[in-house]
Amino acid sequence: MKTAVITGGARGLGAATAERLRQDGVRVVTLDLAGDVDYQLDVTDDGALESVAAEIGTVDILINSAGIVGPGVPLVETRAEDWRKVLEVNVLGTVATMRAFVPGMVERGWGRVVNFASMAGKDGNPNLAIYSASKAAVIALTKAAGKELATTGVLVNAIAPAVISTPMNAETAPEALAHITNLIPMKRIGQPEEVAELVAWLASEKVSFSTGAVYDISGGRATY
Structure with missing residues (x-):
């Protein structure tokens, strides 16, 4: 039985992915700041991650779903502390979990890492400059790590969802939500279960010749 660690596992895409992986017989360990998790x-606390990693033992799959949106304001109204907070969670948190769990995967010669990016990281969303920049960083991180680990048996890929029906997006400013929903040719937002299917595939043995890639799940918004 394979073991998966899912950050941001208490709700939204992380919770949906946990449920989907359990259907595949994967032992799932969820991490989050609060909520019903293991x-x-x-995720930015290296000491806590190190301690938990020791308790969990062997980890084959890492799903980096933890993330925050930050303020929905024009770029010139953003503050340095807002940037630090979002980048700390969305980028450094992803890096921290990879540092904690990837070495064991490399040692065993098999692993799957799926990082949650966003269409915002490819297109840039107005009044969400901080979030957009953080997800662009996750995309570049994924590409670099995928190349570094390409011959190890550990595959690192990212997904870039458009707007999905999650608690995080329920907290997004209505005008921003309307704008990014209007960009989707299918004229609807995605469901967490739809994203979880893609993640489950990327976390499986069915993927063998793809690493450092970004998989869009956007209802047609992304066509490149």
Whole structure:
């Protein structure tokens, strides 16, 4: 039985992915700041991650779903502390979990890492400059790590969803939500279960010749 660690596993896409992987017989360990999860911790806390990694033992799959949106304001109204907070969670948190769990995967010669990026990281969303920049960083991180690990048996890929029906997006400013929904040719937002299907595939043995890639799930918004 394979073991998966899912950050941001308490709700939204992380919770949907946890449920989907369990259907495949995967042992799922969920991490989040709060909520009904196996371990409550901050992904930016290296010491806590190290301790939890030791408790969990062998990990084959890492799903980096933890993330925050940050303020929905024009770029010139953003503050340095807003940037630091979002980048700390969305980028450094992803890096921290990879540092904690990828070495064991490399040692065993098999692993799957799926990082949650966003269409915002490819297109840039107005009044969400911080979030957009953080997800662009996740995309570049994924490409670099995928190339570094390409011969190890550990595959690192990212997904770039358009707007999905999750608690995080329920907190997004209505005008921003309307704008990004209007960009989707299917004229609807995605469902967490639809995203979880893509993640489950990327976390499986069915994927063998793809790494450092970004998989769009956007209702037609992304065509490149």
